[in-house]
Amino acid sequence: MASATALPETGTELPKLTNEEIARYSRHLILPEVGIEGQQKLKAAKVLCVGTGGLGAPLALYLAAAGVGTLGLVDFDVVDESNLQRQIIHSQSTVGMLKVDSAEIMINGLNKNTKVVKHNTMLTSANAMEIFKDYDVIADGTDNFQTRYLVNDACVLLGKPNAYGSIFRFEGQASVFGLPEGPCYRCLYPEPPPPGLVPSCAEGGVLGILPGLVGVIQATETIKLILGIGEPLVGRLLLVDALGMSFRTLKLRKNPECPVCGTHPTVTELIDYDQFCGIAPPASVGPLEVSSHGSVDSAANIVDGIPQVSVEQLKQRQDAGDRPFILDVREAHEYAIVNLGAPLIPVGQLSSRLNEIPVKKDDEIVVHCKSGGRSQKAAQELKSAGFTNVKNLAGGITAWAERIDPSLPKY
Amino acid sequence: MKVNIPTPLRAYTKGKETVEVSASSVQGALDALVLTAPELKKHLFTEDDKLRSFVNVYLNDEDIRYLPQREDTATTEVDELTIIPSIAGGSAYSSKSPVPLSC
Numbered sequence: 001m002a003s004a005t006a007l008p009e010t011g012t013e014l015p016k017l018t019n020e021e022i023a024r025y026s027r028h029l030i031l032p033e034v035g036i037e038g039q040q041k042l043k044a045a046k047v048l049c050v051g052t053g054g055l056g057a058p059l060a061l062y063l064a065a066a067g068v069g070t071l072g073l074v075d076f077d078v079v080d081e082s083n084l085q086r087q088i089i090h091s092q093s094t095v096g097m098l099k100v101d102s103a104e105i106m107i108n109g110l111n112k113n114t115k116v117v118k119h120n121t122m123l124t125s126a127n128a129m130e131i132f133k134d135y136d137v138i139a140d141g142t143d144n145f146q147t148r149y150l151v152n153d154a155c156v157l158l159g160k161p162n163a164y165g166s167i168f169r170f171e172g173q174a175s176v177f178g179l180p181e182g183p184c185y186r187c188l189y190p191e192p193p194p195p196g197l198v199p200s201c202a203e204g205g206v207l208g209i210l211p212g213l214v215g216v217i218q219a220t221e222t223i224k225l226i227l228g229i230g231e232p233l234v235g236r237l238l239l240v241d242a243l244g245m246s247f248r249t250l251k252l253r254k255n256p257e258c259p260v261c262g263t264h265p266t267v268t269e270l271i272d273y274d275q276f277c278g279i280a281p282p283a284s285v286g287p288l289e290v291s292s293h294g295s296v297d298s299a300a301n302i303v304d305g306i307p308q309v310s311v312e313q314l315k316q317r318q319d320a321g322d323r324p325f326i327l328d329v330r331e332a333h334e335y336a337i338v339n340l341g342a343p344l345i346p347v348g349q350l351s352s353r354l355n356e357i358p359v360k361k362d363d364e365i366v367v368h369c370k371s372g373g374r375s376q377k378a379a380q381e382l383k384s385a386g387f388t389n390v391k392n393l394a395g396g397i398t399a400w401a402e403r404i405d406p407s408l409p410k411y
Numbered sequence: 412m413k414v415n416i417p418t419p420l421r422a423y424t425k426g427k428e429t430v431e432v433s434a435s436s437v438q439g440a441l442d443a444l445v446l447t448a449p450e451l452k453k454h455l456f457t458e459d460d461k462l463r464s465f466v467n468v469y470l471n472d473e474d475i476r477y478l479p480q481r482e483d484t485a486t487t488e489v490d491e492l493t494i495i496p497s498i499a500g501g502s503a504y505s506s507k508s509p510v511p512l513s514c
Contacts, residue, residue, distance in 0.1 A: 054500075145499045168498040169418045189497045193465040206500055237495070244428070250472045250495070348422055348450075 014040035025067050038227045045226045048072035048135040050151055052103040054211030055141030055165045057089035062219040064107045064114040072117040075099040086208040125270035128154040137222050139163040145192040146273035152185035156261045161225050165218040170207050172214035172240035175233045176221050182234035187255040192277040210242050306379045308394040315404050324364040329378040337411050347378045354385055361386050368393035414444050415493040423450035437475055438482040440492050467495040
């Protein structure tokens with residue numbers, strides 16, 4: 001059987017199993033496909049989990065349980081209560097803790113012999129090669145396109161397999177990229193979608209069990225690669241539909257023109273992935289989200305021609321009796337969670353429901369959404385539809401709940 | 412023939428998972444699709460009517476980019492088109508994420 005394997009044939013001896021380990025892994029040892037040697041390979045293996053979130057959680061836990069000797073964890077975030085709907089490597093008692101520290105507690109609770117290497121950092125072009133070089137398999141469980149391309153390119157450049165998984169609402173994708181004989185992420189997606197065309201939090205959210213499903217597929221592929229058994233998802237894209245509960249695989253081809261893994265690569269070192277994805281790098285000051293969507297005129301606080309209003313400014317004006325027309329452009333199910341009492345027209349329906357806006361074209365309109373991204377888009381749409389005085393509520397209802405009315409729930 | 416719509420694009424097909432179109436080629440099916448769901452057009456095509464590079468279209472289990480006649484490949488009633496979007500979700504749509512997706 002032609003199987004890709006992750007472990008380099010170094011000729012070095014595999015680590016011995018202790019009697020305690022033999023007892024622990026007995027259900028593996030009696031499987032001929034794993035056996036003593038397979039278990040030793042797992043013990044020798046080093047796997048890097050990029051992200052310890054929804055995908056990384058089940059992935060890291062199952063790899064630890066299975067006896068993978070070294071688990072690297074890359075994450076810079078801290079555990080938030082809202083993570084616990086799916087990120088089962090964290091727990092109620094570790095809310096507020098660094099995710100890498102929280103994950104280590106759970107991993108070593110499950111398997112005290114697992115060596116956990118914590119990389120409490122954001123993965124960047126500057127550190128990715130250095131972090132990746134010590135690992136046999138990289139498992140990509142990140143949540144943004146920049147890091148997806150970064151992980152892909154680093155894996156291709158280092159010749160390391162990337163157990164890829166990705167989720168959105170009720171759907172998941174999985175594959176194995178980065179092996180010399182197979183395609184890479186760029187063969188499938190040569191270019192990222194431009195910001196704004198990507199489905200946003202309007203359609204966002206994820207069914208809590210879905211990353212469990214997909215993360216376990218990533219773990220399965222990782223273990224197959226380490227053991228050199230079965231048919232890994234090289235050259236295949238698995239599509240998971242949790243609602244239909246259907247699994248499909250599509251053929252992936254290695255693109256000979258691929259800029260990173262093709263025959264004449266033009267990407268021979270890591271690049272600036274924020275720029276590649278058309279996104280400004282995170283600003284150290286100012287509204288992060290807004291600054292990632294276009295040019296910011298900080299003096300006038302105008303983004304792409306739309307004046308930005310802070311929640312404090314709006315509150316001050318309302319308190320002074322000045323009540324500009326406010327429009328909520330989120331979705332109805334979000335409105336049901338919390339709202340400011342403003343009329344609702346979801347951003348996707350705005351163009352066909354302009355006649356419902358009860359003010360004149362020259363009247364002031366303040367648009368808001370959850371955190372300021374969709375409302376910026378909506379404000380631009382209104383402006384091009386002829387409304388002349390449209391402003392964006394920076395930070396959205398989340399900022400309002402944080403800074404004006406803490407009695408409101410945040411979601 | 413059936414066109415499978417991925418979740419992120421169902422907002423533009425009134426929530427429908429599949430759209431039935433009648434067409435004799437891949438291009439014909441895509442044209443018929445955006446006729447029934449005009450909002451989809453800008454998500455699938457560039458302004459000069461080329462398929463966007465981050466949109467993958469599969470005829471059954473084959474990427475149309477690797478079919479000899481690409482978009483002009485003939486189709487029959489039993490064929491299925493599947494649109495595969497780029498999705499990036501993984502750890503969270505966390506508000507603490509340094510670069511939020513787009514909201």
